[in-house]
Amino acid sequence: MTKGNATELLVGLDIGTSKVVCLIGQRRSAESDIEIIGMGQYPSKGLKKGVVVNIEATVQAVERAVEQAELMAGCQVHSVFTSVAGSHIKGVNSHGIVAIRESEVTQPDIDRVMDAAQAVAIPADRKVLHVLPQEFLVDEQEGIRDPLGMSGVRLEAKVHLVTCAANAGLNIEKCVRQCGLDVAHIILDQIASGCAILTEDEKELGVCLLDIGGGTTDIAVFAGGAVRHTTVIPIAGDQVTNDLAMALRTPTECAEEIKIHSGCALKTMTVADELVEVPGVGDRPAKTLLRQALAEVIGPRFEELFYLVLSELKRKGFEDLLAAGIALTGGSAKMEGVVELAEEVFKMPVRLCYPQAVTGPLEVIRNPVYATAVGLLLYGQEKRADFRSDRERINHFRSMLQRVQSWVKGRL
Ligand SMILES: Nc1ncnc2c1ncn2[C@@H]1O[C@H](COP(=O)(O)OP(=O)(O)OP(=O)(O)O)[C@@H](O)[C@H]1O
Ligand SMILES: [Mg+2]
Structure with a gap:
């Protein structure tokens, strides 16, 4: 995407059964809410019950919606966060256990336990969409949100695993790619909507979201x-x-x-x-x-x-x-x-519930129709932050490695 500071722009593309919506969001600073600066919408004729049944019609609707949003925002879209729905979606709870390598939990331990939690038999025609952590256990201690740095010998993770029919996901990707766009991530509709409409209190107390x-x-x-x-x-x-x-x-x-x-x-x-x-x-x-x-x-x-x-x-x-x-x-x-x-x-x-935590046209933020599209922006923002912290971790590791290498060289 080109315009000003490229890293601060996000695009959400909700390919629904009734309409395709493209929202372009911008963050002026790390603390500010996302502001919707571009919006495009086109009737969707290529989906039935959340699943693509006509590629050509879907591509056309995506193109129209993205064009409108680009025109409004004055920028060009290259990559989008998009969503998937349909009765092929299956959510199951799963868990994994690993031994903690050193005496306290490190990020590689967390990565390994998350991998172990998704090691369930998944048929070849299905694809994992999300591995959502519910809680971690260190030895006997339950209910841990972030186990990093905790002492123990055994790390367990309870997760919610979402899978979809591989072809349904591929068809969504195909439609987006045929419009010359990259798919940054495919997100389950209701997970995106949840990001936009639910408060932390509701998620804590127990709530059922119905989109x-x-x-x-x-x-x-x-x-x-x-x-x-x-x-x-x-x-x-x-x-x-x-x-x-x-x-x-x-x-x-x-x-x-x-x-x-x-x-x-x-x-x-x-x-x-x-x-x-x-x-x-x-x-x-x-x-x-x-x-x-x-x-x-x-x-x-x-x-x-x-x-x-x-x-x-x-x-x-x-x-x-x-x-x-x-x-x-x-x-x-x-x-x-x-x-x-x-x-x-x-x-x-x-x-x-209406979309929260964004600013922009009232027709969007006071309208439940746009819950998924707004949620895609918010989810995308979180993913970008994770990506940035992963990159920082890698850079930190590299600089440590370089320091060790130069120290070793100096001793030789
Ligand atoms: N004011 C309204 N009163 C009643 N129904 C409405 C109103 N506005 C929109 N709808 C209905 O909402 C539906 C479209 O909702 P929405 O835009 O959330 O669907 P979608 O995201 O495209 O589809 P899906 O999520 O099922 O793939 C249509 O059936 C439409 O008739
Ligand atoms: Mg929808």
């Missing part, structure tokens, strides 16, 4: 400051639109418009005699119907989705661990009545 988009509902459970569970349900806003199109016998585009402008997920929140106009199919005349009738179609779909999520939480034993309740985001979470309906089903506090 309800167009094609998928992405779930992530956080507790004790770490990711405990991730999964994807292939039901989201597109199904609501399809249900409406069938029930109202109207084209999908009209159903989508009616849903966005007049939809409501809870019948009790609609006014008794409120009317909505529905365009007819072909040359049939338009008709009017009660808004309550819309809620009767929309409500059960969201209810079904929430009961699926609830049974997943019960199955995994998280239901009673979510002191901070449910954090809703994604475009479909904007529907009137969704928060209230979710509270009825989950019997927990439910919060509609």
Whole structure:
């Protein structure tokens, strides 16, 4: 990417089922929040339920979104942080154990234990996306976040391992590369969204993030400051639109418009005699119907989705661990009545969440639609910092080596 100080620019590319969004973020100083200086968006026609099904259409949408963002920011994008979703995603908890080489834990010990934790049988058609540390144990001591420098003989790591179908990841990469861009990292949708919308307190207390988009509902459970569970349900806003199109016998585009402008997920929140106009199919005349009738179609779909999520939480034993309740985001979470309906089903506090910790256009930072894209910027910023500290470590090691070499030379 070219413009001013190249290292301080980050690009997030959310390739969703409904839209492709490209955000360009800039940090003026190490302490300041990321400022969004470029934004581009284009309707996505090449994905179904979070998975690329048409490379050409996806490439076109990515190109358009990136061009718009470049134009706004006045720079050229070379490398992006992008995301992946779909029901092929699998999250499992795993753990690894190694002997501590010297008497205290060093970075190579941590690297080895993280490698050991991902040494599980992964089929050849799957790829590891994330190895997210949950906690470390040194000998009998549990609950350690950073074991570096601790004394002991045995180091254990508990991690959450996320894998995806290798081809799904490759297709995303292929689309991005065909636009002449590099992929800096592929990040799971809900991990990115979590970076943008959750507070440290929520992640500590226990929270279930639900990103309800167009094609998928992405779930992530956080507790004790770490990711405990991730999964994807292939039901989201597109199904609501399809249900409406069938029930109202109207084209999908009209159903989508009616849903966005007049939809409501809870019948009790609609006014008794409120009317909505529905365009007819072909040359049939338009008709009017009660808004309550819309809620009767929309409500059960969201209810079904929430009961699926609830049974997943019960199955995994998280239901009673979510002191901070449910954090809703994604475009479909904007529907009137969704928060209230979710509270009825989950019997927990439910919060509609917007991207945090960035500055920029209000349409982005006050909008759950952009949670993943903003999260990609924040995740990218963290990754860059890790990369920088790795580089510093290597440089530190090199300079030590050089000092030792010159000392040895001086003695000869
Ligand atoms: N105001 C609104 N009320 C209700 N639904 C809305 C509203 N705005 C957007 N939506 C719905 O949100 C969905 C798109 O959400 P989003 O942009 O988060 O999806 P996406 O990220 O492209 O898809 P996915 O994450 O599933 O791959 C669409 O189904 C759209 O109809
Ligand atoms: Mg999305």
